[in-house]
Amino acid sequence: MFSTNEIGTEQLERIKSLYIDSGLTPDEIAAKFKRMQEICAIAVNEIGVGGATLEAIMLYPLFENGSVTTDTISKLFSSETAELLDGVKRVNSIYSKTWQIDTENFKRLMLSLAKDVRVIFIKLASRLYYIKNLKTLPLDVQSSVVKDTVCLYAPLAHKMGLYNIKTEMEDLCLKFTEPAVYYDISKKLDETKRERDAFVANFIAPIKERLTAEGLKFHIKGRTKSIHSIYNKIKKKNVPFEGIYDLFAIRVILDAKPEDEKAECWKVYSIVTDMYKPDSTRLRDWLSAPKENGYESLHTTVEGPEGKWVEIQIRTERMDEIAEKGLAAHWRYKGIEGERQMDTWLAQLRNAIEENKSDSDDAFKMDLYDKEVYVFTPKGELHRLPKGATVLDFAYSIHTKVGNTCVGGKIGDKNVTMRHILQNGDQVEVLTSSTQQPRADWINIAVTSKARQRIRQVITEFRKSQAALGLEIVERRFKNWKIDFDESRFYQMGHKMGYKNTSDIFIDIAEEKIDVTSLKERYQTFDIKEDEIVETPDIDTKALIPSKVLDGDILLVGSDTKGVLLNFAKCCHPVPGDEIFGFISATGGIKIHKADCPNAPEMKKRYPYRVLRARWK
Numbered sequence: 001m002f003s004t005n006e007i008g009t010e011q012l013e014r015i016k017s018l019y020i021d022s023g024l025t026p027d028e029i030a031a032k033f034k035r036m037q038e039i040c041a042i043a044v045n046e047i048g049v050g051g052a053t054l055e056a057i058m059l060y061p062l063f064e065n066g067s068v069t070t071d072t073i074s075k076l077f078s079s080e081t082a083e084l085l086d087g088v089k090r091v092n093s094i095y096s097k098t099w100q101i102d103t104e105n106f107k108r109l110m111l112s113l114a115k116d117v118r119v120i121f122i123k124l125a126s127r128l129y130y131i132k133n134l135k136t137l138p139l140d141v142q143s144s145v146v147k148d149t150v151c152l153y154a155p156l157a158h159k160m161g162l163y164n165i166k167t168e169m170e171d172l173c174l175k176f177t178e179p180a181v182y183y184d185i186s187k188k189l190d191e192t193k194r195e196r197d198a199f200v201a202n203f204i205a206p207i208k209e210r211l212t213a214e215g216l217k218f219h220i221k222g223r224t225k226s227i228h229s230i231y232n233k234i235k236k237k238n239v240p241f242e243g244i245y246d247l248f249a250i251r252v253i254l255d256a257k258p259e260d261e262k263a264e265c266w267k268v269y270s271i272v273t274d275m276y277k278p279d280s281t282r283l284r285d286w287l288s289a290p291k292e293n294g295y296e297s298l299h300t301t302v303e304g305p306e307g308k309w310v311e312i313q314i315r316t317e318r319m320d321e322i323a324e325k326g327l328a329a330h331w332r333y334k335g336i337e338g339e340r341q342m343d344t345w346l347a348q349l350r351n352a353i354e355e356n357k358s359d360s361d362d363a364f365k366m367d368l369y370d371k372e373v374y375v376f377t378p379k380g381e382l383h384r385l386p387k388g389a390t391v392l393d394f395a396y397s398i399h400t401k402v403g404n405t406c407v408g409g410k411i412g413d414k415n416v417t418m419r420h421i422l423q424n425g426d427q428v429e430v431l432t433s434s435t436q437q438p439r440a441d442w443i444n445i446a447v448t449s450k451a452r453q454r455i456r457q458v459i460t461e462f463r464k465s466q467a468a469l470g471l472e473i474v475e476r477r478f479k480n481w482k483i484d485f486d487e488s489r490f491y492q493m494g495h496k497m498g499y500k501n502t503s504d505i506f507i508d509i510a511e512e513k514i515d516v517t518s519l520k521e522r523y524q525t526f527d528i529k530e531d532e533i534v535e536t537p538d539i540d541t542k543a544l545i546p547s548k549v550l551d552g553d554i555l556l557v558g559s560d561t562k563g564v565l566l567n568f569a570k571c572c573h574p575v576p577g578d579e580i581f582g583f584i585s586a587t588g589g590i591k592i593h594k595a596d597c598p599n600a601p602e603m604k605k606r607y608p609y610r611v612l613r614a615r616w617k
Helices: 009-020 028-048 051-065 070-076 079-096 104-114 117-132 139-159 163-175 179-191 193-213 227-237 258-275 317-325 327-332 391-398 399-406 442-445 449-480 489-497 502-510 517-526 600-606
Strands: 218-224 250-254 296-301 309-318 371-375 382-386 407-409 414-416 428-432 554-557 565-568 582-586 590-592 611-616
Touching: 009 028, 009 051, 028 051, 028 117, 051 079, 070 079, 070 371, 079 117, 117 139, 117 163, 117 327, 139 590, 163 179, 163 227, 163 590, 179 193, 179 227, 193 218, 193 250, 193 258, 193 449, 250 258, 258 296, 258 309, 258 611, 309 317, 317 327, 317 399, 327 502, 391 399, 391 428, 391 449, 399 407, 399 449, 442 449, 449 502, 449 611, 502 582, 502 600, 554 582, 590 600
Parallel strands: 250 309, 554 611, 565 590
Antiparallel strands: 218 250, 296 309, 371 382, 407 414, 407 428, 582 590, 582 611
16 A cells, blocks of 8 residues: 555545545445555556656546546646546547557557556556456456456556566466466476575675675675566477576666766676676677667676576666666656657657656656547547548548548547548548549648548549540541541640640540530641641650560550550551551550551651550560
């Protein structure tokens, strides 16, 4: 149990009064109060928090059932406590939306919703309490609690540097899932304890003597690996318990001044490796470059008595507390300044900058501004999108077809437009229509590159199909009128009408914005003068034609040619066996002409860059 000094007698009495006024029975009050005190004890002893964090833990059952409001808590305690409670409630709310918690996205969402890292401390302390008291939970709940712990909470504790919490969670989960294995390893550890203790005493005796002679202040302790860690080694190496030689590590913990920490650690390393043969491949220097979670230590493995290899961890008191209590200890030593963005969700938290702050609970408060939002489908699937993403972006993240037919969305009971900007934790239902299709202005609505790419792709494909349809209409009508159709002449006419390329005029024809009949007389009377000839822009042949239909720079023409729009010119009607060449039309397709086509000289003279060498497959 934690001391009342951690909260304060006055605050604790206020909390008790709120429990009494909540309408709960005396037995319910006693049970809840005791449970929350035990969670507070974990938060204090394993993490090192205090003040507002502990108040939030004690008050949460009342806040959750609506007995107290944030306004009441702000008045009786502090706005800080109220914000922490609101954060815990926000994080808890995501459990009602998904069961897929074993994902990196879910961890990101938790941290994103929490805003204050102390909310995650509260969740970890609560989870450790429940996994410790697993047998008190209903049978149908126990399995899900264990799964959540293994998939989410233990990795989260590890990332935050809370080694003790992570280890205890993993061991207790193994005890539930593999009880026979757990008890077998536990029994063998007990049976070999005396032998290990004797070995450690014999191993460290000369080290102690040398360190004392050097005038160093220190203490040495042995740490047996966790049951879960030993089990993983047994599985990984496929050996029995007796085949695991590194069952323990020895820690040399120095009482050193901050400015002397590194020098003294390396001095101990030098002494130890003078006495025992080191394995140079096992040196780990986390003094020069601490881990992302703030862990600092110097590790080496040496050959001890009887030829046994022993892992040595060298660190200071400060480093050891950070290794045990993670972020809380780190901030108590370092302080916090400024805001850090949550890019790889927790890695950046370890970049705390030195600041002369007090060691109070205030030092743990930190805003985690992120660049992403996390939203759910109605089935509970989690999607990660950039901040500012819209319902349209979400639709495309589900499937291109869903995006292409999106007409809006539904968040809760509220209908929203496809322009609606999503917020963390939104549960979004995409509304679609079979008659909907992407429009050019959708590019301005979409934020994600995937959505914008899909929109452009669909619009481009649609324009191509419309252009092909318009060309077909023109060619059919001209044929009915017995007018020879010259695409180059048609292009020049369209340019005089204000069109930049032939595709645009064909699209307008397909969409009935222009009546082909109105173009008949214009085309027949249109006279191309030499100074009016307009060259079409250079065309990137490699981008236009798939490499699989090219032999070097020669186009291969055959019945199975795919990936490129081919037409056979009606002016010369080429057939297999004829010498041929290709001509890139203004619409992006390729027309195949006979080498002796009557129009060939003019085409090659005016548009040499649009002429392709070609042969039959």
